[in-house]
Amino acid sequence: MSVVKINAITVPKDKQERFEERFRGRAGAVESTPGFEWFELLRPLEGTDQYLVYTRWSSQEAYEAWQSSQDFDRAHDGGGDTLASAAPHSAHVWTYEVLEYAGPKANQEKQV
Template identity: 25%
Template sequence: MYVVMNELHVPDEAKEAMQNRFGNSVENMKNIPGCLDFMFLEENKENGKQVVFTKWESKQHYEDWVNSDAFKKAHQGQQNNQNSTKEKSPASGSELKSYEVIHHF
């Protein structure tokens, strides 16, 4: 099993927009081969962190997703209906951490 956590650097005023963006991804992630779990986490404090947590059957499943058209589509930005520009992510950066699961119940 493989776990990936993406800690997002998001200003407080943009956190709701980020929650909505990842909320739209929940159903899509259910259909990704090897994806066992998808969670969007937020600390309950001012200036708290937002974290995308995913659990995979294997590192290979995660890498297959990252290299897939579905991943590229999910991360290319959303089309703005008022004009043809892409909507920029509210995140100013992120820190990606990944782990092999040694023990699990």
């Protein structure tokens, strides 16, 4: 079964735009990493100032290989001075195993 990594990052309101800019400028190397299945950046709408970075992997080993790669280091270097981290030292990583999942049911009837 797949493994999900959720990085919960607290970002103060005045730094949220910079934080999102940093993600828009990401290199995207994770998408071609063996074992990578999914990525989502979730913006809080109410009740919290924590963003969630959701990634899904085919195995814990696939995630660990990504985490120890040079691409991971480049993706997490803060973007240099122009895109410095908006929320240093405010992240927590949660790990879950996917037990069940579902997607939309395919439409069995032809549309005319």
